[in-house]
Amino acid sequence: MHRTLSAALAVAFLGLPGCARIAFQKVGPGEAPVVMGPQVRNNRTPLESAFACMADHLVEAQKPRLTFAVGDVKDYTGKYNINEGNAISQGGALMVSSALGKLGNTIQMVERFDTHIGEMELGYIDRRQLGDGFVHALDQAGQKVVPWLPYFGGSILKSDYYIVGGITELNYDIQSGGAQGLVNQLGPKERVYTESIAVDLRIVNSRNLTVVKTVSIEKQLTGYEVGFNIFRFFGSSLYDIDIGSKAQEAAQLGVRTTLEEAVVELIGTVEQTPAEPCIEGVQYTIPEKGADQLRAHPDAEPVAAVPAAATAVAPAVPGQAVGEAQNAGDAAGNDRSFSVAFDFGSAELPGSALSNMDRTAKLAATGAVQITLLARDTENWDPGKRDQLIDQRVQAISRALAQRGVPPGAIVLDWRPASTDTGIFRDGAGFQQIAKLHVQS
Numbered sequence: 001m002h003r004t005l006s007a008a009l010a011v012a013f014l015g016l017p018g019c020a021r022i023a024f025q026k027v028g029p030g031e032a033p034v035v036m037g038p039q040v041r042n043n044r045t046p047l048e049s050a051f052a053c054m055a056d057h058l059v060e061a062q063k064p065r066l067t068f069a070v071g072d073v074k075d076y077t078g079k080y081n082i083n084e085g086n087a088i089s090q091g092g093a094l095m096v097s098s099a100l101g102k103l104g105n106t107i108q109m110v111e112r113f114d115t116h117i118g119e120m121e122l123g124y125i126d127r128r129q130l131g132d133g134f135v136h137a138l139d140q141a142g143q144k145v146v147p148w149l150p151y152f153g154g155s156i157l158k159s160d161y162y163i164v165g166g167i168t169e170l171n172y173d174i175q176s177g178g179a180q181g182l183v184n185q186l187g188p189k190e191r192v193y194t195e196s197i198a199v200d201l202r203i204v205n206s207r208n209l210t211v212v213k214t215v216s217i218e219k220q221l222t223g224y225e226v227g228f229n230i231f232r233f234f235g236s237s238l239y240d241i242d243i244g245s246k247a248q249e250a251a252q253l254g255v256r257t258t259l260e261e262a263v264v265e266l267i268g269t270v271e272q273t274p275a276e277p278c279i280e281g282v283q284y285t286i287p288e289k290g291a292d293q294l295r296a297h298p299d300a301e302p303v304a305a306v307p308a309a310a311t312a313v314a315p316a317v318p319g320q321a322v323g324e325a326q327n328a329g330d331a332a333g334n335d336r337s338f339s340v341a342f343d344f345g346s347a348e349l350p351g352s353a354l355s356n357m358d359r360t361a362k363l364a365a366t367g368a369v370q371i372t373l374l375a376r377d378t379e380n381w382d383p384g385k386r387d388q389l390i391d392q393r394v395q396a397i398s399r400a401l402a403q404r405g406v407p408p409g410a411i412v413l414d415w416r417p418a419s420t421d422t423g424i425f426r427d428g429a430g431f432q433q434i435a436k437l438h439v440q441s
Contacts, residue, residue, distance in 0.1 A: 051103055058103070059302075067110055068160065068163065069111070073164065076166040089252045092166065097113070128148040131149060136148075160305075192222070198258070199258050221254045338360060338372070367440065
């Protein structure tokens with residue numbers, strides 16, 4: 001009897017991996033095989049049809065294309081496990097951005113959540129350090145040609161509305177139940193349990209910061225567990241076997257689905273297009289096609305947005321000089337002020353500053369030249385180390401100018417932070433001012 005049972009259990013255990021579709025692949029000679037699971041797919045949710053429906057309604061109603069941004073959508077539940085980390089995804093803003101993307105070309109999105117790179121490059125443009133490998137004319141006649149990108153202002157598009165909010169609830173085990181029956185330590189068991197999450201989002205008018213609409217949506221997540229337990233002696237052998245399975249609705253998929261339904265409601269409000277018919281038609285199963293494939297009018301051209309101001313004129317042609325470049329200065333290279341940006345924690349003069357040293361030495365013979373020393377805004381040293389680093393950086397500039405014939409006495413330090421000053425004097429994106437000096441032969 002116990003041999004038959006042992007054989008049956010061995011077969012059952014060997015069959016378990018097949019349910020998970022596990023495969024092994026040996027990639028390189030001498031390597032251990034790696035486990036290969038299912039292939040990558042698009043991350044779809046039950047709300048795909050709702051986004052397709054809303055997009056089609058916007059096209060059919062000839063709605064102007066509005067511009068949306070996404071702010072921070074945080075996890076406010078406070079649920080954290082020291083072994084597993086945060087119970088709720090910290091990527092709420094990313095989920096909302098992806099949700100807006102499912103509306104396709106019926107809306108326009110602008111980045112407001114992480115503008116670090118854009119702000120840094122605007123800082124480079126402002127200091128005339130950013131180029132694209134071509135030369136650019138600063139005026140319509142093409143008389144002033146420079147290798148850096150001129151900036152005429154207005155290149156960053158405004159938003160009409162932005163979405164912010166957070167994941168505000170995670171309620172564990174709001175209901176559970178089950179049963180287990182044992183006869184001679186042998187019998188089945190079954191358990192079901194439910195938890196819930198909730199999100200609170202709002203959409204804000206970017207022009208006047210009025211809150212247009214708020215939504216608070218909850219979703220329950222369910223799970224189950226079934227099994228069969230054996231704990232008894234068969235002959236001289238003791239068997240303690242627990243066979244079963246359990247599954248729970250994916251918590252983060254539940255968060256994404258709830259955020260997406262909130263987004264559909266918010267968009268419907270500002271677009272004056274009811275969202276209820278689109279949401280009511282949702283079958284809460286994951287479809288085989290995404291929102292872009294479910295649309296009836298996927299290729300329809302969006303209606304141009306109406307300018308908010310009566311004085312608005314046609315947009316400038318990209319790259320066309322309109323007025324004077326804000327970072328033009330003197331295109332002939334006769335500016336009398338320069339910035340030198342040092343790398344993090346370094347006192348070595350960057351290579352990009354050498355041309356400025358050449359011009360400084362040349363211009364100092366005819367008048368004062370201002371030099372501003374910059375450092376990364378992530379530098380936050382104690383006053384002693386900061387002062388030592390500033391001294392080394394000023395000395396690096398002095399040595400570079402001395403090699404070009406400028407005597408040390410011609411370099412005057414105009415300003416540096418006091419030893420008791422722990423603040424940061426920001427200068428553009430990603431930098432801070434650490435010293436100012438002028439040079440005059």
